[in-house]
Amino acid sequence: MIECIDENGYFRAELHEVAAYFNRSAEEIYEYLKLLQGLEPAGIGARHLQECLLLQLRRFEKRHALAEEIVEKHFQSFAEKKWKDVAKALNVKLNEIQEVFDLIQTLDPRPASSFQNEKSAYIVPDVVIKWDGESFTVSIFDETLPKISFNSAYYKRFSSNQDKQVHRFIQENQQDYQWIMRSLEQRKETLTKVSLKIVEKQRDFFVKGPANLRPMTMKEIADELEIHESTVSRAVREKYAQTPFGTFELRSFFSSTIKTTSDENTSSKQVKTMIHQLIAEENKQKPLSDQEIVHLLKEKEGMVVSRRTIAKYRDQLGILSSSKRKRYE
Incomplete structure (x- = not known):
């Protein structure tokens, strides 16, 4: 079963297949999986991300009951930042959900990654x-x-x-x-x-x-x-x-041309730089919407960009939407 652990630490086999191969019951194989999941580092042997996070939370010396319940029963909604639904279902405040989110951020989604010894790939300039x-x-x-x-x-x-x-x-x-x-x-x-x-x-x-x-x-x-x-x-x-x-x-x-209010041109990369800067400096409790970014770019930088373009560039930068960037302090 250890040989079924991938490079990130996840168990990549079906329990019923392992049971059939060794002519054992699925219940017995599950007990062995729990043994495997009790090894170090915490999260090893998980079958998916949800289980990986839950295994790590259960190893804490001071257990966090709310975090465990959210990950175990409301993981999808929590991951999609539908926090109001989660807060209503659990009768807790949004800032408590925020605390759980901050805690989850400290966990390792790839518990075995530290064991990898791949050589760094260096870029040699042409x-x-x-x-x-x-x-x-x-x-x-x-x-x-x-x-x-x-x-x-x-x-x-x-x-x-x-x-x-x-x-x-x-x-x-x-x-x-x-x-x-x-x-x-x-x-x-x-x-x-x-x-x-x-x-x-x-x-x-x-x-x-x-x-x-x-x-x-x-x-x-x-x-x-x-x-x-x-x-x-x-x-x-x-x-x-x-x-x-x-x-x-x-x-x-090489980049595409973006029109400005002064009839000059700017590059899409400059627009992306400004989007990144505006979002980095925003009030995280009231994050900027794409439409607000459109207005600020035009007002402060003279860049004329549509809301749809802002959304596309934000996705390319790996930046979440305003609703998913919001923090509840």
Whole structure:
């Protein structure tokens, strides 16, 4: 049964299947599961998140009866922040539900995660962009690419061979080598041109910081470089740039245009930055609605954005709706 524990600590087998496999009763297997759930760390052996949290709550030296009841009997409503329904059902105040929520936040939804020893994945930038206060330098870091070499001695030895198959094999491989080298050079050249154009168009970003990213599309770059938009897309796909403000995916420098009240344009990323800032500074007891954010962006920043767009950007930022952000103190 221990072998049925996944990397997060959850029991990933059906009790009746385990019982059938070992020719034991389901009741006996359930007793073994409870034994397993009594091990450290608390929450190990749970079959789902609800059970995982409940197992941890029951390990507390000072038991929290309300928290246990909420997780055991009202978990779905609690998770969806339908707290008024939960408070009414249990005849408690909303601030008590808030206290339970804060307590649940301290629990570990992945109790076995600390045992994982996966190696950290580090991003190696493809482009290095530096600013010395006066000018930019853009260099392509291609050390991570596999090194390709051509065995000239082998080629010379067999190129004069009279056997037609050998001669054809040698010629085809020489042509393949030249094609690969041309492709790599073309890739490097395209990436360099696109990177230089990004620096040219996004100068304020590289000098002042991410908050100064301006609207820019791949088509705009493609038109100026006189190449196809798909070429730009392929050039920046899964590529990263090391900048004075950290390492960024090259795709992140492209964003849609948002109109402003002053007839100038701003980028969707700037709008997202402002949404994040407004929500971070809001009164959590009276969180801002999407419509209120629309009004504040227009009034304070001159950004003209619809309520639906605010909701979409908020979702992309992983920010909950106002009703789910509300705190009851």
